[in-house]
Amino acid sequence: MNLLESTIRWTDNLKRVVQDYPSCVRSSNWKEIVRLANSGQLEAAKTLAVKGEVNPDVYRRNVMARRMRIERVALFQRIMRGEQALRGILGLFTEKVTGAVHDKAHSPSNAKRLYEVLHTESVYMRQSMRVWFNALIRDSARMGFKHAGEAVTAMVKPAHEAWRDKSPIIFKCLMKNVDQEAVWLAEKLLFEAKLSYSLNVGLTKGAKAKYKANVAADRTAKIYTAITKNNMEGLKPSDKIWDLTTQAEKDLKSIIANGIGNGDNPAVIARKIQKYVAPGKASDLGVSAARGLYRSPYRNAMRLARTEMNRTYAKATAQFGKDKAWIKGMMITLSPQHDEDDLCNSYAGQVVSSDKFAELVPFHPHCMCYGTYVIDPKYLGEEE
Numbered sequence: 001m002n003l004l005e006s007t008i009r010w011t012d013n014l015k016r017v018v019q020d021y022p023s024c025v026r027s028s029n030w031k032e033i034v035r036l037a038n039s040g041q042l043e044a045a046k047t048l049a050v051k052g053e054v055n056p057d058v059y060r061r062n063v064m065a066r067r068m069r070i071e072r073v074a075l076f077q078r079i080m081r082g083e084q085a086l087r088g089i090l091g092l093f094t095e096k097v098t099g100a101v102h103d104k105a106h107s108p109s110n111a112k113r114l115y116e117v118l119h120t121e122s123v124y125m126r127q128s129m130r131v132w133f134n135a136l137i138r139d140s141a142r143m144g145f146k147h148a149g150e151a152v153t154a155m156v157k158p159a160h161e162a163w164r165d166k167s168p169i170i171f172k173c174l175m176k177n178v179d180q181e182a183v184w185l186a187e188k189l190l191f192e193a194k195l196s197y198s199l200n201v202g203l204t205k206g207a208k209a210k211y212k213a214n215v216a217a218d219r220t221a222k223i224y225t226a227i228t229k230n231n232m233e234g235l236k237p238s239d240k241i242w243d244l245t246t247q248a249e250k251d252l253k254s255i256i257a258n259g260i261g262n263g264d265n266p267a268v269i270a271r272k273i274q275k276y277v278a279p280g281k282a283s284d285l286g287v288s289a290a291r292g293l294y295r296s297p298y299r300n301a302m303r304l305a306r307t308e309m310n311r312t313y314a315k316a317t318a319q320f321g322k323d324k325a326w327i328k329g330m331m332i333t334l335s336p337q338h339d340e341d342d343l344c345n346s347y348a349g350q351v352v353s354s355d356k357f358a359e360l361v362p363f364h365p366h367c368m369c370y371g372t373y374v375i376d377p378k379y380l381g382e383e384e
Helices: 012-020 022-026 030-038 042-054 056-104 108-156 160-175 180-197 201-206 213-229 237-261 266-277 297-322 343-347 354-360
Strands: 327-333 370-375
Touching: 012 022, 012 030, 012 042, 012 056, 022 030, 022 042, 022 056, 022 327, 030 042, 042 056, 056 108, 056 266, 056 297, 056 327, 056 370, 108 237, 108 297, 108 370, 237 266, 237 297, 266 297, 297 327, 297 354, 297 370, 327 354
Parallel strands: none
Antiparallel strands: 327 370
């Protein structure tokens, strides 16, 4: 079912359902789940989504997707810290340029000197942004491997204490006529126990939280190199940074020239520069944006960072699963932040190979979809 065939309103309720039961987007009940969630019937929508978990394979995917989502919180925290660092870089640039404007923009004869200061500070900004971007990519590669290992380990690591605590509830639910919710809870607990205790020896040996240090370092370095060489548009991210900083310098030069030509007070010109550099406030300054880009250098930089960080993270998680026979593939899972119909919807819930996943994700700029490992049933003592 192609989810792009119908318009979906991504309310908070619908996001919650998909967040907990990501496989429901491929369920035959999907349209009804959407209707219930968007009409305020959250619990009814969840109940219907749970019905799709009768299939153990579907339930495994939902459990793993939740594990992966929990681990990915650290990635979003890293993005937030990256935003703060970018604000610092742009803030310093603005301070230097506006300081020169206050000193020299009172006279047209100083325009050349102002442009020289602008160019010098643009070069410093570009260098700082490259260092900033490369640090984000390195961290994303490391996180991808680390989070993948931690999510899988949480699924397969024996938890004897937890099993002893839960077993009375499980047997009570199974042996007595109790309500449906309790039976569902029992089934979930049994499944968790099965992952812990009934796994093939090859799986338990392979379910390590970390690679050996030298292997992890080597694979992280390869992914980092691949990302920093090319992005989805065939350009190096460093080229994209060059483009956006060059455009910013050009726009600011125009703002300064127009201000001086109009006889504006230096303080007025300085405020326009601050407005241009500040996040999302450049639209009314008479500057135009290239196709597919924003007018704001801040927004363009974060667009590049978010997209390439998730690309790096996706490649790392795909690489983690690639060498493991017990991982059958990766399910493409919508980000909890997903809020509109786009290409992601048509792929959501599909299971693809690790290589294919690494090629597909991200689907578009700002895409934060992720992969969920699909465990081969034979390693759980189950038939296909």
